[in-house]
Amino acid sequence: MNRIDPDFKEKLKPFGIGNWNECYHCGNCTATCPHTEEGFLFPRKGIRSIQLGLADSIHNNVDPWLCYYCGDCSETCPRNANPGELMMTLRRYLTTVYDWTGLARILYTSFPALIIAFVLVALSIIGVGFLKNFDRIAIMEFGHKFEFFAILSVAVIILLPNILRMLWFTLVKEKVKAPFFFYITGFVDLIVHMFTQKKTLKCEENKLQWFEHFILVLGYLLLLFTTVFLNWFGTENLYIVTTGYSVGAITFVITFLFIIRRIRKKSELSKFSHPSDWLFIIWLFLMGLTAFLVRVFIDLNIIGNHLWLYLVHLIILAQWAVLIVPFGKWTHFLYRSFAIYIAKIKKENLIKHIDKELVTVTT
Amino acid sequence: MEEIRTGVYICWCGSNIAKMIDVQRIASEAQKLPNVVMARDYKYMCSDPGQDKLIGDIKEFKLNRIVIAACSPRIHEPTFRKALEQAGLNPYLFQMANIREQDSWVHIDREYATLKALSLIKAAVSRVEHHKSLDKKFVEVNPATLVIGGGITGISAALEIAGAGKKVYLVEKTDALGGIAAKLDLTFPYLESARQMLKPRIKQVQLHKLIDIFLNASIEEITGYVGNFTSKIRLKGLEKELQFGNIIVATGLQPFNPASIPEYGYGKLPDIVTSLQLEEMLIQGNVITSKGKEPKNIVIIHCVGSRSAKYHPYCSRTCCSTALKYANQLLSVLPDSNIYELYADMRTFGKGCEEFYSDSSHRKILFLMFDQENNLPKISKAPEKDTSEMIISMHEKLSGEDIEIPADLVILMTGMKAQPDAKDIARLTGVSLCGNDFYIEKHPKLDPVATTTDGVYIVGNCQSPKDITESIAQAKAATARVLASIAVGNMEVEVTTAHVNEDVCCGCQTCIMVCPYTAIHFDEEKKVSVVNEALCKGCGTCGSTCPTGAIESRHFTDIQILSQIEGLLKTEKESI
Numbered sequence: 001m002n003r004i005d006p007d008f009k010e011k012l013k014p015f016g017i018g019n020w021n022e023c024y025h026c027g028n029c030t031a032t033c034p035h036t037e038e039g040f041l042f043p044r045k046g047i048r049s050i051q052l053g054l055a056d057s058i059h060n061n062v063d064p065w066l067c068y069y070c071g072d073c074s075e076t077c078p079r080n081a082n083p084g085e086l087m088m089t090l091r092r093y094l095t096t097v098y099d100w101t102g103l104a105r106i107l108y109t110s111f112p113a114l115i116i117a118f119v120l121v122a123l124s125i126i127g128v129g130f131l132k133n134f135d136r137i138a139i140m141e142f143g144h145k146f147e148f149f150a151i152l153s154v155a156v157i158i159l160l161p162n163i164l165r166m167l168w169f170t171l172v173k174e175k176v177k178a179p180f181f182f183y184i185t186g187f188v189d190l191i192v193h194m195f196t197q198k199k200t201l202k203c204e205e206n207k208l209q210w211f212e213h214f215i216l217v218l219g220y221l222l223l224l225f226t227t228v229f230l231n232w233f234g235t236e237n238l239y240i241v242t243t244g245y246s247v248g249a250i251t252f253v254i255t256f257l258f259i260i261r262r263i264r265k266k267s268e269l270s271k272f273s274h275p276s277d278w279l280f281i282i283w284l285f286l287m288g289l290t291a292f293l294v295r296v297f298i299d300l301n302i303i304g305n306h307l308w309l310y311l312v313h314l315i316i317l318a319q320w321a322v323l324i325v326p327f328g329k330w331t332h333f334l335y336r337s338f339a340i341y342i343a344k345i346k347k348e349n350l351i352k353h354i355d356k357e358l359v360t361v362t363t
Numbered sequence: 364m365e366e367i368r369t370g371v372y373i374c375w376c377g378s379n380i381a382k383m384i385d386v387q388r389i390a391s392e393a394q395k396l397p398n399v400v401m402a403r404d405y406k407y408m409c410s411d412p413g414q415d416k417l418i419g420d421i422k423e424f425k426l427n428r429i430v431i432a433a434c435s436p437r438i439h440e441p442t443f444r445k446a447l448e449q450a451g452l453n454p455y456l457f458q459m460a461n462i463r464e465q466d467s468w469v470h471i472d473r474e475y476a477t478l479k480a481l482s483l484i485k486a487a488v489s490r491v492e493h494h495k496s497l498d499k500k501f502v503e504v505n506p507a508t509l510v511i512g513g514g515i516t517g518i519s520a521a522l523e524i525a526g527a528g529k530k531v532y533l534v535e536k537t538d539a540l541g542g543i544a545a546k547l548d549l550t551f552p553y554l555e556s557a558r559q560m561l562k563p564r565i566k567q568v569q570l571h572k573l574i575d576i577f578l579n580a581s582i583e584e585i586t587g588y589v590g591n592f593t594s595k596i597r598l599k600g601l602e603k604e605l606q607f608g609n610i611i612v613a614t615g616l617q618p619f620n621p622a623s624i625p626e627y628g629y630g631k632l633p634d635i636v637t638s639l640q641l642e643e644m645l646i647q648g649n650v651i652t653s654k655g656k657e658p659k660n661i662v663i664i665h666c667v668g669s670r671s672a673k674y675h676p677y678c679s680r681t682c683c684s685t686a687l688k689y690a691n692q693l694l695s696v697l698p699d700s701n702i703y704e705l706y707a708d709m710r711t712f713g714k715g716c717e718e719f720y721s722d723s724s725h726r727k728i729l730f731l732m733f734d735q736e737n738n739l740p741k742i743s744k745a746p747e748k749d750t751s752e753m754i755i756s757m758h759e760k761l762s763g764e765d766i767e768i769p770a771d772l773v774i775l776m777t778g779m780k781a782q783p784d785a786k787d788i789a790r791l792t793g794v795s796l797c798g799n800d801f802y803i804e805k806h807p808k809l810d811p812v813a814t815t816t817d818g819v820y821i822v823g824n825c826q827s828p829k830d831i832t833e834s835i836a837q838a839k840a841a842t843a844r845v846l847a848s849i850a851v852g853n854m855e856v857e858v859t860t861a862h863v864n865e866d867v868c869c870g871c872q873t874c875i876m877v878c879p880y881t882a883i884h885f886d887e888e889k890k891v892s893v894v895n896e897a898l899c900k901g902c903g904t905c906g907s908t909c910p911t912g913a914i915e916s917r918h919f920t921d922i923q924i925l926s927q928i929e930g931l932l933k934t935e936k937e938s939i
Contacts, residue, residue: 002764002765002766002767003766003767003768003769004729004766004767004768004769006701006727006729021724021725021726021727022725024724025761045762045763048761048762049762051729052729052731052759052762052764052766054762054764054766057762057764
């Protein structure tokens with residue numbers, strides 16, 4: 001049986017809102033939420049699990065990843081309990097739960113550790129530059145290889161095991177089972193959602209938000225593709241160069257809008273910003289901007305005299321690749337997609353159980 | 364023999380009656396009835412012009428019987444009786460026919476409704492012929508008052524009456540005044556000290572010259588009627604006789620015994636206490652477990668015995684707010700403890716109480732909802748190595764999960780029960796019970812502290828569970844009633860009472876057994892039953908039970924009722 005732990009909510013304080021007491025379970029949030037359905041009664045149920053400190057119930061829950069933060073629940077909450085932001089807090093917490101290294105937890109909960117990690121990565125890049133005698137060709141070659149290496153190792157060493165942990169918590173440990181067929185078709189949903197985030201459209205006021213996000217994801221992925229696989233900084237192919245420019249611009253323009261919104265705090269979505277949120281959009285903005293400028297300097301043929309720009313870009317890239325991608329907010333890209341997959345299987349499992357109950361009732 | 368001259372009035376009641384009943388037709392039909400001198404219809408008989416017309420007609424046509432076909436006698440019988448008196452006619456020479464509630468409002472066929480109205484009028488006309496003049500009766504009121512119960516409610520009533528300069532006999536069965544309130548530490552919702560409220564009032568009662576206190580006293584017998592009661596009370600072997608005019612019953616409550624709930628294991632595990640036991644701990648300033656440690660996890664279980672088909676169905680009404688009081692008190696003495704409130708529903712009604720709940724809900728108190736009907740929390744001893752002394756397992760309704768709560772101290776919010784001797788006091792005072800041995804008031808809304816026995820008032824928890832505020836409000840309400848009767852000095856009593864014809868009475872005493880007001884006693888010398896007319900309510904039970912027909916109920920005599928039936932049947936025969 002689940003033992004309650006009233007101190008559990010203390011653990012969640014560094015991840016966002018610390019006051020979980022306000023909610024008195026009227027269920028308004030669940031009623032407002034367009035994503036709620038039988039078996040997925042969020043945000044209320046998740047809040048209850050936190051209040052009671054039922055760690056298992058929180059770890060096996062994918063509901064937070066099914067919320068796209070339209071903010072309706074927070075706007076209409078009679079106790080100002082901020083259910084939307086509580087879901088966001090849970091997503092941050094779950095990111096650290098899935099991470100097997102424990103580094104995510106340290107980076108999310110300790111600001112000094114975060115600064116030290118970012119400084120260390122920056123110093124390492126400067127160190128590499130020093131080792132290469134600040135030779136432009138050598139450094140840029142290193143940079144290109146580093147991108148390959150970082151993507152591969154982060155995916156294999158960190159992200160893949162973390163996804164497996166997520167599946168362990170939510171499906172295996174919970175003994176959730178569905179017909180084999182759904183494990184396969186679930187992947188179709190997963191891929192479709194990963195690249196379209198179409199579930200966001202279920203939130204009524206999220207149409208524009210979805211479009212911006214969709215373009216940003218597209219821009220980011222294409223920027224990654226053009227620089228890593230098409231060697232944007234090294235090629236003279238006009239198509240590739242133009243594509244790189246446009247996707248770089250998309251990335252920093254849209255993230256700039258996001259930053260402005262978080263400063264203005266007008267919508268529910270941008271009212272509360274955790275350091276991880278700031279880091280994510282600012283670094284994405286800087287990445288797009290510096291990549292864009294590096295290519296401009298290459299095209300103007302002045303990169304030789306302004307190697308510092310490339311070094312800055314490389315530092316930002318490295319911090320992004322080894323800190324934000326594996327241990328930070330970037331992972332929501334994966335967890336949200338896998339949550340769709342897990343939810344599908346859970347739903348089938350639920351239907352099976354309901355059918356069984358019906359059979360026992362009728363027989 | 365006087366000539367019977369009956370006047371019949373048919374009221375339209377605006378359109379209430381007139382739209383379904385042909386009032387003009389029945390007025391002309393009524394004119395033809397025996398002894399009817401005149402019959403008329405009028406828009407509103409109860410209005411001033413309507414009454415004036417009635418008074419004028421009585422004088423002009425020398426009417427000596429009146430029938431008014433209108434609404435229910437419950438509404439306007441007193442109005443018309445007063446009008447008769449003004450016209451110099453005895454108010455009992457009058458009969459109402461209810462053609463609104465019993466006819467126009469409940470029928471949809473105008474023809475049949477009109478016929479029914481006519482038969483109701485015929486019944487009334489035929490009955491009223493046999494009505495007799497009855498005269499008003501008054502009894503003197505003894506200005507002393509008996510207050511039964513020395514809790515905060517009884518004390519408040521006693522002080523109020525004595526403050527008005529009238530004698531009070533305060534009878535308490537235990538050896539001290541104060542009742543349950545004396546066992547409380549603080550009160551909700553303002554967390555004021557109960558003793559600071561109570562102690563000065565007890566002192567005032569003790570010092571008051573007009574209040575006689577009888578501790579360790581039991582009431583042996585109460586006889587008499589409103590204004591003139593006599594009682595025998597017993598104290599320390601002595602018997603004492605008291606005389607008084609009114610009784611205030613403030614006998615209070617007893618706490619429910621939780622040992623009968625197997626899930627809670629009260630009495631088996633050491634650190635499970637009732638709310639009153641916790642009050643004692645709080646008064647001592649010593650909230651510790653049986654092992655002498657400060658409790659880390661404190662669980663407060665609501666609705667112990669209350670709102671349950673198995674124990675008692677009613678809500679004890681004070682426990683939710685009291686439980687919040689405990690949570691706040693415990694948080695201030697043991698700030699590091701975890702407080703859990705296990706509730707079925709939170710019911711913190713009353714001034715300041717919902718606010719108290721709201722404030723408390725922001726504090727470090729965890730509210731957990733259990734299933735009162737099918738799935739009570741279960742308390743068990745924790746295994747040796749566990750960090751806590753006990754474990755409570757429950758199905759938590761808001762999360763839908765089965766959970767386990769660690770507990771070092773469990774507080775059971777025991778509900779309220781009627782006093783074990785509630786039935787005895789009810790029999791002595793002539794008060795009726797309304798289920799669960801609580802006393803029933805005369806009217807739940809309009810007369811909440813009076814009873815069906817005149818001069819006997821019920822206040823505080825003997826009537827139903829309530830808090831100090833409500834109990835004192837009731838005490839003061841009853842006091843006002845008592846003082847009003849003393850101020851008038853005499854009281855009008857019912858004249859439509861039963862009356863025994865001693866020549867016919869066979870002395871079987873059946874009437875004494877059936878009388879709900881203990882108004883009949885047996886005259887051992889004459890071997891006949893005698894009705895105490897000050898106690899009799901004229902319900903008619905004895906009259907209909909009497910095997911020899913010796914008992915006559917005034918205003919409901921056999922001839923009156925039989926002729927009413929005869930009148931009713933006449934129309935039926937003719938119209939079929």
